[in-house]
Amino acid sequence: MAKNLTEKIITQHLVEGRMVAGEEIGIRIDHTLLQDATGTMAMLEFETLGLKRVKVDLAAQYVDHNLLQTDFKNADDHKYLRSACAHYGINYSEPGNGISHIVHMERFGRPGLTLLGADSHTPGAAGVSMLAIGAGGLDVALAMAGYSYHFPCPKVLGVRLSGTLPDWVSAKDLILEMLRRYDVKGCRGKVVEYYGPGVRTLTATDRMTIGNMGTELGATSTVFPSDEQTRKWLLAQGREADWQELEADVGCHYDEHAELDLGSLEPLIACPTSPGNIKRISEVAGTKVDQVIVGSSVNGSYRDLMMTAGIVKDRHAAAELSFHVNPGSRQVLENVAENSGVMPLLLAGARIHQSGCLGCIGMGQAPGTDQVSLRTFPRNFPGRSGTKGDQVYLCSPETAAASALKGVITDPRELAAEMAWPEVIPPDKYIVDTSSLIAPTPESFETEVVRGPNIKPFPEFESLPKTLKARVVLKVEDNISTDGIMPAGSKVLPLRSNIEAISEFVFYQLDPEFSLRCKGFGQAVVIGGDNYGQGSSREHAALAPRYLGVRAKIVKSFARIHKANLCNFGILPLTFKNPADYAAIKAGDPLVIPDVRQHLEAGETELKVKIGAREIITLLEVSSRQRQHLIAGGTLNHVRQMLKAENKKPPRKSARGRKARPNKHDSAA
Ligand code: MIC
DSSP, X not given: OOOOHXXXXXXXXXXXXXXXXXXXXXXOOSEEEEEHHHHHHHHHHXXXXXXXXXXXXXXXXXXXXXXXXXXXXXXXXXXHHHHHHHXXXXXXEOTTSBOHHHHHHHHTOOTTOEEEESSTTGGGGGGGTOEEEXXXXXXXXXXXXXXXXXXXXXXXXXXXXXXXXXXXXXXXXXXXXXXXXXXXXXXXXXXXEXXXXXXXXXXXXXXXHHHHHHGGGTOSEEEOOBOHHHHHHHHHTTOGGGOOOBOOOTTXXXXXXXXXXXXXXXXXXXXXXXXXXXXXXXXXXXXXOSEEEEXXXXXXXXXXXXXXXXXXXXXXXXXXXXXXXXXXBHHHHHHHHHTTOHHHHHHTTOEEOOSSOGGGGTSSOOOOTTOEEEEOOXXXXXXXXXXXXXXXXXXXXXXXXXHHHHSBOOOGGGGGGTSOOOOOOOOSSOOOOOTTEEOOOTTGGGOOOOOOTTOOOOOOOOOOOSSEEEEEEEEOOTTOBHHHHSOOSTTTGGGTTOHHHHHTTTTTTTOTTHHHHHHHHSSEEEEXXXXXXXXXXXXXXXXXXXHTTXXXXXXXXXXXXXXXXXHHTTOEEXXXXXXXXXXXXXXXXXXXXXXXXXXXXXXOSEEEEEETTEEEEEEOOOOHHHHHHHHHTSHHHHHHHHHHHHHHSOOOBOTTSXXXXXXXXXXXX
């Protein structure tokens, strides 16, 4: 039967389940990706599994988030990660070498493979036609240990592209157009697969931009064919041998379908405070801008920096405007420098920073009070920049550069009256400098793993109680992001390996008393609206609330990664059977789920919840695997129980006669 490309890649990697949309499947993972903000905890979790070496074809760890070193914590974590990588067989990318997604695509990405990354923007690897999925750190740690990755089988939304992008309009405008159509939850449970003649006109890094920010649509992943553009990219990276052609079969079926004419696109902008709050530039043109930042995982490519340099060449950013450039990788910066892109940026007044995520997660670059910040980043959830009440707009490098020059939000097409469009032709051969990418070797396996004092042991969690008695600690609205639940930023991010310390900041911006109240309640429940937990993959948005005693979340609907993280840490992800019940619950209400453990063991999908004298019905829509994890109090508890039980059995022999446990791509987890 004719298959679309997503189905082809999934079928080739399927180890469990049926390809029925919504049913849980398990797939084999070829590459894993960790970044330091999620990776320190993921590495600690991997260590608790007791393996000598990673059991995945390629594992990589990037240091790109926690780059500020205001005290010992981040530097200690970098050292821990470097030593653990050497010891367990993982590629280590040093601080300053670049953002995980960009470096992975430059050095390792290969068409047709699966990539699981502890970062929600992992689908950026669509640029090299991988099926790349963002997940919580624990899921990635398990994949590193050779277990398969489980997730709901996605539907495939086929988007047929035609035409070519007009001058001054770029791939960012395409993904902003998708956000205008689908908003932040319209693609949940779907892989967005682009095809058609327009695809050929998009370069590998254009595709990376579209895949990266496809996450904001709520999509599980984004897929592009592997074609001449992919080959050109791999050739320019000195990796042509890694190329293979891939495309959907003629006559294949898509669950849903859309058309997009690239020629009809115009510059768009996401207004505060959601990537889905899309407007035409004309609707906000003339708004005074205080800060412009070009860069990040979505727009930190060579093309994006050279386009910016081309636009600002021989001019200067507007007076009083703070103009920043954050290169996506060291390779990008080296190539921009080699091709005369750095001087125009410097002479335009740009503050050129080291490559990394930086202001995208509030690691510096916070705007001032009431200031407007225009960024080429993927997200602008409230307070994410580090400034309360922030006014962050998201746009293309073209719009950012034009606005930096004019000091107000500007449609870049207006520049056509003053200058020619500075077309960027990517190099045939990039300068490839791998000196900051440390590959493991048999000798490095002897390295001792070094832990700094900020790295605390992983907390022990109890299994699910017989009956859950708790109180509603907080009620929140629709579209609460994980930034709202577990803020990032320069103060909080260094605490990612210390759950006790980071738990003080749960819901900090919305409700500074949250953690204190939880402690008083003992067991707590959070009530939420639609698309609860959208945004990042950070498992700390589940792990830290669990540490504070949150045992259930009852919401109208969940975002995929957060729901999986809740199961991983033993928090019941419940939804209202009747969404109208949301209105009848308030913070402080006492709440009981009688015989909850027994109901879970019996496989029930409806749970009665008593709130005072009233009773409502909630739904528990999880797989039987997740059910077991919830009963155990979390995935690690479950896996440890399984490993213990296995240890008691006489050793099984593998085909090669070795004791075979855990099996590569085993599904115990
Ligand atoms: C983000 O963009 O929100 C982050 C910071 O990269 C997160 C990961 C994290 O919280 O560490 C993500 O996208 O998953």
